[in-house]
Amino acid sequence: MAVAAKNHTDHRISQKGAIVSWLLLMILLLLLIGVVVYAVLGRSGRTARVDGSDVKEAWASVKGASQNAVTTSKVKSALALSKNVSAFDINVDSSGGVVTLRGTVPSQESRRIAEEIARDTDGVKEVKNQISVDHSAKPDPQMANLGTRVSDLELRTRLDDTLDKDSSLRDDDIKIDVQNGVVNLDGEVDTTEEKRAAEAQAWRLNDIKDVRNNLRVKGQEETDQPKDELAKRVEFELYSSRAFNLEPINVRSSQGVVILDGQVRSQAEKILAGKLAHDVDGVKSVKNNLSVMPEAEPSAPSTQPTE
Structure with a gap:
């Protein structure tokens, strides 16, 4: 009996020891899992935070670079429109609204013009003018030709x-x-x-140096010699007044003397034509050979046979 009791007691102790060991093992296993999960999730969270910060910084950098490029492009475009500086190689750098100009121009005036153009451009907060002045500086032929060509295209479009x-x-x-x-x-x-x-419409445009009128009139042979500059200006003044029918009027000039030939509708038109011609710059005198069109005689009343 004593041995059986002892064996029974040992069995119970053994069972309890197994249970405790199992519990300890489970606790250790849970602790180990917890440590691993914490390590993984904690590191992932830190990585996510780092990655998010990096994305924000990258976006800010891209946005800033894009804004700088836009500002640089605007300033370069504005400089290209200036007749004073477009033919010279001016480098433009932009950073956060601060524009730096570098290059060489032939005068202080051109240097100031470039700075004012940049300063007046949208998005520019400050201008650092590092352009140097060299009185022997020559314009870039390609840039000069490009500026002239652009100006010619603008004139053609406006006239059209x-x-x-x-x-x-x-x-x-x-x-x-x-x-x-x-x-x-x-x-x-x-x-x-x-x-x-x-x-006349062509002469009205600004920046026009000369007009060569090679237009042909339908049904007419071209026998007239090209008009000289002075005769053209007189014709333009007559046309601009809107007081004349220019079809029957011919304008010539020789050594500053303007000759008006043809017909006008009244004596007042003849006097006005002579005065307008005389007021044109470069005219020394006017020979007014204009004649007044005869007034049409009133037609006689028709007579109807009486019955």
Whole structure:
């Protein structure tokens, strides 16, 4: 009995020891899992936070670089439109709204103009003008030609729009070419008045150096010699006054003397034509050979036979 009791007691102790060992093992296993999970999740969280910060920094860097590029492009475009500095190689750098200009120009005036253009550009907060002045600096031929070509294209577009808005000219076959500020008109128009009107519209544009009117009038042979500059200016003044029908009026000049030939509708028109011609710069005197058109005689009343 004593041995059986002892064996029973030992068995119970053994069972308890097994249970405790199992519990300890489970606790240790849970602790180990917890440590691993904490290590993994903690490190992932830190990585995520680092990665998020890196993304924000990268985005800010890209955004800043994009804004700098836009500002640089705007300043370069503005400089390219200036006749004073467009032909010179001016380097533009932008950082956070601060623009730095580098290069060489031939005068202090050009240097100041470049700075003011940059300062007036949208997005520019500050300008660091590091442009040097060298009176022997020469413009870049390619840039100079590009600026001239752009100016010519602008003039051609403006004249084309102007002629298109003129109801008497929009349907005519007029070809426009501009080279170094000189306008060439080619094509056909219906009347001499339209030919003169097209030339007058061209002279109205700013920056025009000369107009070569090669327009042909339908049904007429070209026998006239090209008009000299002074005669052109007188014709332009007559046209601008809107007081004359220029079809029957011919304007010539020789050594500063302007000769007016043809017909006008009244003595007042003849006097006005002479005065306008005399007021043109470069005219020394005017020979007014204009004659007044005879008034049409009133037609006799028709007589109806009486019954």
